[in-house]
Amino acid sequence: MAKITDVLDSYLMPVANKLNNNVYLSVLRDSFMLALPLIIFGSIFVVISNLPYLDVLLGKTGLDQFKALLGAAPDATISLMALFTVAGIGYYLSKQYEVEAIYGSTIAIAAFLLLTPFILDQTDPVKQTIAGVIPVPRLGAKGMFVGILAGFLSVEIYRKVIQKGWTIKMPKGVPEAVSKSFSSLIPAVVTLTVFLIIRIAFSFTPWGNIHDFIYNIIQTPLMALGSSLPATLVEIFFIQLFWFFGLHGQIIVNSVLDPIWQSLSLENLQAFQHGATKLPHIVNKQFMDTFTVGMGGTGMTLAVIATIFIVGKSRQLKDLAKLGAAPGIFNVNEPIIFGLPIVLNPLIIIPWILAPMIVTALTYFAMSIGLVPYPIGVTVPWTVPIFFSGMLATNSIAGGILQLVNFAVVMVIWLPFVIIADRQYYRSEQEEQAKLKQSEMQTQNKSEQQAVHE
Structure with missing residues (x-):
């Protein structure tokens, strides 16, 4: 085990640290977070317009009118996610380079x-x-990769022009807003001219535009790869492995794969809104969040807390479970990760990596055979408790039931390891109590002997 740890520490950790500290991935992560409140707003109204039995209460005509009235919410938010992401990339990357962020955006x-x-x-x-x-699809799922590339490239050109000093400097006394506008004029013209040339160049290709080129040549194959079960299991493996070494697995892996998962979610949502009987993708952003992180945090540790409550005897584990239970219900599990501990604990690495991978495969299988609907693409806040998040993600009670089944599976996988850890802690506590008792007895005997002597 020590040799494996040394090898991973030597070769894997440098790569993980570079990914974690990469400027582009950090900006991309922040840009998705910028769009999150808007996406949640749109998702709320998607859920409301698709509540069960609305057709019975409102009738078919009334339901169509109801959906038409609420449809503007997702159309103006979720469907335009690529546009919001581009705005975030322009803003946050410009801030990184210390140029005027609002103009960069x-x-x-x-x-x-x-x-x-x-x-x-x-x-x-x-x-x-x-x-x-x-x-609209060009500003949403279909245009996501073009938007990301455009956002990064435009800011790189914009800031390089500024750093070369190709700006108009206004005299003192000119209002600040006017001065900033003129100083951004030449960088803006140069940057947008480059993109106009790119647009014109692609008009002479078989695709006609860069959107169709990127979508057909790059985005579609990547989405097909990202939505496959083997690729998903590899992603889960690395998330768990990074966490084992104390690195935030979600930030590292999601920064790379979020564009793919978000695009898959948007395609599912668009299909769902158009009444498709079968959605195109099982794996998407909601699949990854709701059926992994959304079950008590990374590694589904709420099930570990429940297992400790059932079989735990050691005071340390019982206190840890009490401390971690309330946050765990809302999918916050740092108390367990660092208190059990999970980080660099050789005993824990097997269930820590194995349980999420088995549950991911089980979830995929249940959805592929039609027992549970695919995630519909609405964004479910990651703090929503288990069962409710599964229902919201799939628009079906079956999603919540599947989470409970997965919860039980995780408990079974962790059970022998929790028992072993609990015995170790319990034995250590007993030995400590015995030493303390022995020390107290020795102190008492000394006191009695001293009293007799006196």
């Missing part, structure tokens, strides 16, 4: 729109091309 949005075709191909009721409109 605005230029990133303009660069993204320059690459986006203002044409809508329509086939219903007749085949026609409508010019002067932006198809």
